[in-house]
Amino acid sequence: MADRDVTPDDSLLKQIFTTNQPETISIFLQNWDKCVFKAEFPRDGEHRHSTCVVRLEAENKNLQTFTTIASMQQIAATIIPDLVPQTLQVGKAKNAQRRMFHFSVIELVDGxxxxxxxxxxxxxxxxxxxxxxxxxxxxxxxxxxxxxxxxxxxxxxxxxxxxxxMKGFEQPGAFGGPxxxxxxxxxxxxxxxxxxxxxxxxxxxxxxxxxxxxxxxxxxxxxxxxxxxxxxxxxxxxxxxxxxxxxxxxxxxxxxxxxxxxxxxxxxxxxxxxxxxxxxxxxxxxxxxxxxxxxxxxxxxxxxxxxxxxxxxxxxxxxxxxxxxxxxxxxxxxxxxxxxxxxxxxxxxxxxxxxxxxxxxxxxxxxxxxxxxxxxxxxxxxxxxxxxxxxxxxxxxxxxxx
Missing domain, CATH: 3.90.1200 (Aminoglycoside 3'-phosphotransferase; Chain: A, domain 2)
Structure with missing residues (x-):
C-alpha cells in the first residue's frame, strides 16, 4: 500500500542533514523497504553540492550489503574519480516511527x-x-x-x-561483491x-x-x-x-x-x-x-x-x-x-x-x-x-x- 512506503520524513531528514535542510525533495523510487530521492539545497557559499541523491534502506538481519556497495563505489572513485559520483555520507537514521534505516548521500551527476x-x-x-x-x-x-x-x-x-x-574478504582466495x-x-x-x-x-x-x-x-x-x-x-x-x-x-x-x-x-x-x-x-x-x-x-x-x-x-x-x-x-x-x-x-x-x-x-x-x-x-x-x-x-x- 502507498501509505506504507518509505518516506523521508522530518526525523530522517534532520538526522541525515544536520546543519541545513533541503529546500525540496523529489522521489525517484519508493516501496516498503527502500526510498531513493533527490535533495536540493539553496545555492550558497556553504554548500559544495547543491543537489544530491539519498538512498534509504530499512535495516534488517539480511541487509549486509549497504556499506559494501558504498565501499565498492569508493574504490572505483579512486581509480576513475571523474566518472564515479562521490559518496558524501553513509550512516543510519530512525524515522518518526523509530524504524531504523541505512542511508547514503551521493553527489548528483548532471547530464x-x-x-x-x-x-x-x-x-x-x-x-x-x-x-x-x-x-x-x-x-x-x-x-x-x-x-x-x-x-x-x-x-x-x-x-x-x-x-x-570484512573477515570474509580477508580469507585467502576470496572474491565477490554485495x-x-x-x-x-x-x-x-x-x-x-x-x-x-x-x-x-x-x-x-x-x-x-x-x-x-x-x-x-x-x-x-x-x-x-x-x-x-x-x-x-x-x-x-x-x-x-x-x-x-x-x-x-x-x-x-x-x-x-x-x-x-x-x-x-x-x-x-x-x-x-x-x-x-x-x-x-x-x-x-x-x-x-x-x-x-x-x-x-x-x-x-x-x-x-x-x-x-x-x-x-x-x-x-x-x-x-x-x-x-x-x-x-x-x-x-x-x-x-x-x-x-x-x-x-x-x-x-x-x-x-x-x-x-x-x-x-x-x-x-x-x-x-x-x-x-x-x-x-x-x-x-x-x-x-x-x-x-x-x-x-x-x-x-x-x-x-x-
Missing amino acids: DLLEDVWQQMSAEEQSSVVAELVKALEKLHSVRLSDKWVKEILDKMLREESDGI HTGFLNGGPALLDSIMARRKLNKPFCTIEPIVGSQDVGIQSSFKELGSTVINKSDMDKWPGEAVLCHNDLNPRNIILQACASSGGLSKHKLVGIIDWELAGFYPASYELSLQDTYLSGANRHVSFYLLLKEHMKDLVPRSSSQIVLLQAMELIFESQQRYLIDGNNIPAHIRKRFLESSKLARDNDPYVGWTRVPQDGPFSEYSSAAIQQLEDNVVEEIIAKRS
Whole structure:
C-alpha cells in the first residue's frame, strides 16, 4: 500500500542533514523497504553540492550489503574519480516511527542518461562514448582485491559496520561483491549464479563429475546441451577477479552535451552510476552479464554490439574465462527457455526482441549476440516501436491464458 512506503520524513531528514535542510525533495523510487530521492539545497557559499541523491534502506538481519556497495563505489572513485559520483555520507537514521534505516548521500551527476540520447547521437559520437567507457573499464580491471590500498578502503568502511563481511574478504582466495557476498572458491561462484537465476522448478543442474573434482552443467532442454568445467579452471577464478561494475546498461551511464571545435554539440561520458552489483569477479563474468540485459535494461542493440566488440578485448582468452562464459550462457538461456514454456511475459518479450532485431548467438562466446552481414543495415527500435512490441506480446500471452 502507498501509505506504507518509505518516506523521508522530518526525523530522517534532520538526522541525515544536520546543519541545513533541503529546500525540496523529489522521489525517484519508493516501496516498503527502500526510498531513493533527490535533495536540493539553496545555492550558497556553504554548500559544495547543491543537489544530491539519498538512498534509504530499512535495516534488517539480511541487509549486509549497504556499506559494501558504498565501499565498492569508493574504490572505483579512486581509480576513475571523474566518472564515479562521490559518496558524501553513509550512516543510519530512525524515522518518526523509530524504524531504523541505512542511508547514503551521493553527489548528483548532471547530464542525460545514455538511454535517452543514444539515438540522437552520430555514429562517431557513439563510438567515442563507448571507447571512453571501455577505457574506464580497463582501469577498473587493473584493480585487485589483494591491492593494499583496496584493503585499506574496505577496512576503513567495513570494519566497524560489517566485521563479518570484512573477515570474509580477508580469507585467502576470496572474491565477490554485495550481490553475491564474498566467495571462497570457484564452485561458490557457480552456486551464486544459479541462486540468482533460481526458479520454482529446476531448468538445469550442476553436479560433480564422478571420479574427479570437475563439475558438469546440464540443461533441462536437450537442444541447449551441457558443459563440463574442470577444477583447474575454477581454481583460477579467484586469482583472475578484477573490479567490475556488472550493470553497464544505458540507464546507468550519464552523458553531457558540449560544444565541439566545429560549434556542434557533442556528447561525452561524465558518469557511471548504480554500483549495487559491483565487486571483484573474473572479467568474463561482467562480459556475460551484458548478454542478459538485452530487451530489458538495454534496448539499444547498436550500443550492445559496440560495447561487446570493445569489451571482449579486455577479457583474457584463457580456458578458465571461456568456460565461465559458456556456463553463464547455458544457465541463463536454460532459465529463459523454461520461462518461455511457462508463458512468462518478460521472457517472451526478450525472445521477440531478439528475433525482430535478427540477433543470433555467435559461436565465439566472447561475442555473444550478433547480426550476420546479409541481414542488411540495422534500424534501431524507437521507444514507440518497443512499446508496441511489448503490447503485442502481452496481448498474445493473455489470449493464450484465457
